[in-house]
Amino acid sequence: MSETLAQTFKAAFEAVDGHAYVVRSEDEVTDLIAKIAQDMGATRVAFSELSDGLIDGAAAKCASAGMEVLRPPYASETAVSELDQVQVGVTGARFGIAETGTLAEVVFDDASRLVSSLPRTHIGVVYAKDLVDTLRGSADRMTQLYKEHPENIMISYISGPSRTGDIEMILTLGVHGPEHAHAIIILGDDA
Numbered sequence: 001m002s003e004t005l006a007q008t009f010k011a012a013f014e015a016v017d018g019h020a021y022v023v024r025s026e027d028e029v030t031d032l033i034a035k036i037a038q039d040m041g042a043t044r045v046a047f048s049e050l051s052d053g054l055i056d057g058a059a060a061k062c063a064s065a066g067m068e069v070l071r072p073p074y075a076s077e078t079a080v081s082e083l084d085q086v087q088v089g090v091t092g093a094r095f096g097i098a099e100t101g102t103l104a105e106v107v108f109d110d111a112s113r114l115v116s117s118l119p120r121t122h123i124g125v126v127y128a129k130d131l132v133d134t135l136r137g138s139a140d141r142m143t144q145l146y147k148e149h150p151e152n153i154m155i156s157y158i159s160g161p162s163r164t165g166d167i168e169m170i171l172t173l174g175v176h177g178p179e180h181a182h183a184i185i186i187l188g189d190d191a
Helices: 002-013 026-039 052-064 081-082 112-118 134-150
Strands: 019-023 045-047 069-070 088-092 095-097 102-107 121-127 156-159 178-185
Touching: 002 019, 002 178, 019 026, 019 045, 026 088, 026 121, 045 052, 045 112, 052 069, 052 178, 081 112, 081 121, 088 112, 095 134, 102 112, 102 121, 102 134, 112 156
Parallel strands: 019 178, 045 069, 045 088, 088 121, 121 178
Antiparallel strands: 095 102, 102 156
16 A cells, blocks of 8 residues: 555656655665755755654765765754755655645754755655545644644645746746755555
């Protein structure tokens, strides 16, 4: 079931001009993050809301390729100026919605949220076991998150690159956020 949802998510994310990858292991994720960052010409990469193991692995590969690496925690006073100089932001998603190709990023401070919204390229990582079929299917997860964290919780839904049609009704990518969006779905052992 997870692999089917992963493929549905991938197709939906790509339908809105994103790039999606289905991988089997966390080792593949760290290689892929470094490759995407290199392909984007990044000199500075920031991480947030990922496990320490994923951050450590990907950060080491990015650093060995000559990139500066920023990792949490981020100081609220300096986060904007630090993250404004980042070309690639990498974040974990708490869950994903397969039918719309949407990553649900859950953060508890504005500084962490900036990692997915300020850089020109965003890479979101989600486990296939954390995918739900529909937006309606995510309601229980959202309700539980709000019960567990009644204050200072922010849920951002990310479906491909930022887009707007405000300027003469012409669709433009990257005006209000990342111009390039990548999603990595980890199948793991439950595929």
